[in-house]
Amino acid sequence: MKKILVFLFAALSLVSCGNRRAVLLPNISGKAGEVLVVMKKADWEGQLGVATRELLAADCPWLPVREPLFKLVNIAPGDMSNMFKVHRNIVWFDIDPQAVETGVKYLKDRWAAPQCLVSVAAHTAEDAVAMVWSEGDLIATYLEQAERDRIISNTLHYENRSLAPQVREVFGGSPHFPTGYVLKKKTSDFVWIADEKQYTNQAVLIYSYPAEADPFTLKKIIAHRNAIMQANVPGMFENTWMTTGEYPAPGIEYLKYRGRDFAQVRGWWEVKNDFMAGPFVSHSFYSRDGSRIIVAEAFLYAPKYDKRQYLRQVESLLYSWEWTEEESVKK
16 A cells, blocks of 8 residues: 555544533534635745645645635734634634744634634744644645534434435445435445436445455556446446546545545546546445455536535545444444
8 A cells, every 4th residue: 555644633523422512612604615824914925825825725636627625714813803713614823933832733613613723833934834844734634524524414414314224235334425315226236326406416326346356456446446337327328338537547545534444546537438527536445344345436527616515525425434333333
């Protein structure tokens, strides 16, 4: 495995219902995917602001047009009123030569719930720039997971409870699905669940195949994907079906989240012999008994709209996966 990224913040999940203090806090404000950056204007216009934008407003990968990972809103520390303190995502830079304690802290539900706060304390702006780059992956992951957790929490609140049992029946586990998603297809090794509207299609495909030696290479995952898509996901016209686009080339990374190891592939799906296409992300992992590979995949078709938030919504459902016994314990 070439790259292993461990989500260190699973224990801080915003889905947790055990935080009694959060019940007393006001609800968060701000739009999904928005981050409030608290930083002096001079720093925002200098190298610290450049580093922060390069980290958090970088292009979202595998989208057809340029869209930032997050929309950034800057305010000065002196303008941080109670109205702004309830924002959903805050990255606060405290630049003080006399600071006793410096470093990056990851805080939850400081002034509102479910809130994500990253506090960066440094003696100088140059020190803060170094912290942004040294902690960059963790900062971005913390914000991204906070957004996912809110989507999962909302999904559990407005869940279509008829769907997960049908998936667990086939695979021994399932994501959760909000109202609006419906079952489109179910076989002994393939399930297709989607929320199809006039101009958007958010879908989750779950399928499995026998485990083999070294199953989590990009080449093997894509080969199985293409065969399964051709057999199960037809296009609108005769002799058309879903496949994997070659450009941009799909990418793979190896992740661990809440005790589950999986290979994540991001790429571009397209319809063979047609002109439909869009982004997809898949999680490949062993079945509970290790005899099969299970793939949970999210894909999006939204030709009229920006895609970052739509993809984040459907991708987040993959992170809600629970094995049957885990679901039973909850009950």
